[in-house]
Amino acid sequence: xxxxxxxxxxxxxxxxxxxxxxxxxxxxxxxxxxxxxxxxxxxxxxxxxxxxxxxxxxxxxxxxxxxxxxxxxxxxxxxx
Amino acid sequence: xxxxxxxxxxxxxxxxxxxxxxxxxxxxxxxxxxxxxxxxxxxxxxxxxxxxxxxxxxxxxxxxxxxxxxxxxxxxxxxxxxxxxxxxxxxxxxxxxxxxxxxxxxxxxxxxxxxxxxxxxxxxxxxxxxxxxxxxxxxxxxxxxxxxxxxxxxxxxxxxxxxxxxxxxxxxxxxxxxxxxxxxxxxxxxxxxxxxxxxxxxxxxxxxxxxxxxxxxxxxxxxxxxxxxxx
Numbered sequence: 292x293x294x295x296x297x298x299x300x301x302x303x304x305x306x307x308x309x310x311x312x313x314x315x316x317x318x319x320x321x322x323x324x325x326x327x328x329x330x331x332x333x334x335x336x337x338x339x340x341x342x343x344x345x346x347x348x349x350x351x352x353x354x355x356x357x358x359x360x361x362x363x364x365x366x367x368x369x370x371x
Numbered sequence: 372x373x374x375x376x377x378x379x380x381x382x383x384x385x386x387x388x389x390x391x392x393x394x395x396x397x398x399x400x401x402x403x404x405x406x407x408x409x410x411x412x413x414x415x416x417x418x419x420x421x422x423x424x425x426x427x428x429x430x431x432x433x434x435x436x437x438x439x440x441x442x443x444x445x446x447x448x449x450x451x452x453x454x455x456x457x458x459x460x461x462x463x464x465x466x467x468x469x470x471x472x473x474x475x476x477x478x479x480x481x482x483x484x485x486x487x488x489x490x491x492x493x494x495x496x497x498x499x500x501x502x503x504x505x506x507x508x509x510x511x512x513x514x515x516x517x518x519x520x521x522x523x524x525x526x527x528x529x530x531x532x533x534x535x536x537x538x539x540x541x542x543x544x545x546x547x548x549x550x551x552x553x554x555x556x557x558x559x560x561x562x563x564x565x566x567x568x569x570x571x572x573x574x575x576x577x578x579x580x581x582x583x584x585x586x587x588x589x590x591x592x593x594x595x596x597x598x599x600x601x602x
Contacts, residue, residue: 293409294418295400301389304397308411311401333472341413348407355413358468364421365444370407371422 292347292371305340314352316340321352333359417465420451433484436493436503436510445469445477445514449484456485480514483521488552488588489513491581495590496548513548520546524553524561533564538571541591545575549591558587565589 297305306316314329315322321329321338328337331354344355346363347370353359364371392400403409412418424430424447433446448469455462469478483489492513493506500506513520522537541549553561569578572591580589 292407293403294415295403295409295411296415297411297413299390301391304390304392307392307394307397308400311397312404344413345404345411347404347410356468358470358472360412360418361444361448361468361472364418365441368440368444371418371425 297343297345302340305343308345312345331357331359333357333362414464416461417451417468420454421447424450424454429490432490432493436507437514438507439511442480442511442514445473445481446484446489449481449489452481452485453487476518479517479521483514483517486552486586488521488550491588492548492550492590495579495592499595509547513550516546519544520548521550521552524551524557524564526555526557526560528557528560528564530560530563530567534567537564538568541568541572541576545593546591547593549576550588551591552586552588554586558582558585561587561589 300308302318306318309316309321313324315324315326319339321340321343323329329352330336331338332351334354334357336354336357338352338354342354342356344353344360345351346353346360351363353363400409400411404411410418427450429450430447433450434443437443437446448465452462452465455465466478469481489510493510496506496509500509519540522533524533537549537551540546551561551565565578565580568591569576575594576591577594578589578591580587
């Protein structure tokens with residue numbers, strides 16, 4: 292599975308990616324289609340543009356800083 | 372204010388210094404994510420290391436004797452922590468994420484693998500264990516009881532206090548194995564603790580120590596036999 296770095300991707304590109312996936316952004320946070328802040332599935336923390344991780348298949352967005360990507364890896368160990 | 376959409380802005384390079392993707396590239400990215408062909412992260416290095424670690428002999432070794440999925444995951448993270456030992460910032464970053472996501476005990480379990488104490492424990496147990504299942508039980512038991520059966524000695528620990536705590540625990544609970552470990556400036560006090568504890572438990576325990584230039588690890592192993600004393 293390809294691993295893509297978002298580190299050097301511009302804010303506008305990130306917002307464009309989110310819109311393609313059915314999300315939005317106020318320039319800082321990731322928002323759902325109704326404008327509510329998206330919360331990390333595992334830690335329930337708010338996801339920001341500069342710490343979002345986009346995971347395969349489910350269009351799931353996590354707060355990478357929270358460590359929740361580790362939990363995702365644990366749950367999908369066989370696919371990694 | 373611009374009336375352009377983010378895709379149009381991104382395509383025209385609205386932000387300088389960072390990468391702006393074309394609409395075609397964004398479409399291709401979206402399809403890869405949707406088809407489970409890609410992940411996207413701010414810092415992919417941890418995922419890359421975890422993937423690489425899965426093919427190593429060390430991982431094969433641990434995955435043979437650790438069956439519990441969460442403990443296997445922590446062992447894998449312990450191996451990644453070991454790989455990051457030369458990179459202080461990334462090491463701290465992963466340690467922080469493990470604590471934030473799971474807790475400090477889980478970090479200690481991963482560190483038990485990172486510091487190679489678990490592999491030494493397995494090596495020491497392998498000759499006296501009858502089956503792979505028994506060894507798995509011992510290894511997982513050691514990890515689950517890490518806060519009880521393992522102590523990392525620090526240079527500023529109070530000698531008599533630690534001796535008292537460790538000796539009382541061993542005498543009261545009779546663990547099959549108790550582990551003390553230390554590094555660098557703490558090695559001297561760890562050896563003193565070992566000697567003083569051993570005086571109190573030597574009828575029923577024997578020690579196996581590993582002494583290297585910058586670390587000292589000692590296993591207090593319960594004697595198995597007919598002539599054990601009542602503690």
